Amino acid sequence: MDKFVSDTLKNHNLRTTSCRENVLDTFRIRETALSQGDLEGALKNKKFDRVTIYRTLKTFLEKGIIHKVLDDEGIRYALCKERCTEASHNHEHVHFKCTDCGQTNCLDNLHIPAFSLPPGYRAQETSLLIQGLCADCTQQK
């Protein structure tokens, strides 16, 4: 199994199990946001119970290994970059969803510009979802 996978599990004090290794490896290889259904499909030959995949995702969320990605179609998950740890989860997320190929990716280099909230409001976490055409799909037009 990949070094990133075993290291990640070890660094977050998680037991290395087949399901966790496979889920994490799928995120590593696909490099895009995945839904629970995507994972079930990708690992269907491994015969993991859907509850196990559900609990694996929940555990990874709690540990800060992945984070939620939201769009019109529902909830997906993506790997957190180095900036996220269990103690200080990254409080700013920028995601791009291509309306053509359907892929959703994190734009880690893009930061949310400053904005001013109404009086009395306090921001703790912000996420920006941009929908449009990704570079690959733009070229094909």
Added chain:
Amino acid sequence: MDKFVSDTLKNHNLRTTSCRENVLDTFRIRETALSQGDLEGALKNKKFDRVTIYRTLKTFLEKGIIHKVLDDEGIRYALCKERCTEASHNHEHVHFKCTDCGQTNCLDNLHIPAFSLPPGYRAQETSLLIQGLCADCTQQK
């Protein structure tokens, strides 16, 4: 029934039915984002079938009367402001979810600052979700 309600239905070429009037009126009164479950609860004495409420929301979405609001907990819906019409739906949404009281509101006065996408990317629609404490909940701390 409220004038806003009957006008809105008429302006979008929708027949005025009891369910549509009540759903729209609930949005008008509550002034916050509502889930299908919220609406079922608010209108449970009216005995509308949950499929009817589901279809009402779907119709309102298509007509641009409401729009989806997404956060960790799932999908909610909120009234679109004047800026949205069926032809040109507003392509920028800013929502604030209070982590204390749980309410989600549109921040119509707040615009998403400019940002620059990676080469080749084209934005069509953007939505910013800010989570934190709203003015009411901040005061109570």
Added chain:
DNA sequence: TGTAGGTTGCAACTCCGTTGCATGGTAATT
């Protein structure tokens, strides 16, 4: 007031989120 066509309620199905519990597996200790 009658009619055409849109709307509703009901049944039914699927998918996802969630929990309890018994079983099985991992990792630390000896």
Added chain:
DNA sequence: AATTACCATGCAACGGAGTTGCAACCTACA
């Protein structure tokens, strides 16, 4: 290498939400 405490898994089960088909009903207009 064997033991063992505890965590992880699979299975069953439940509720909620999304979705569709269809017959009955109701709105809007002539």
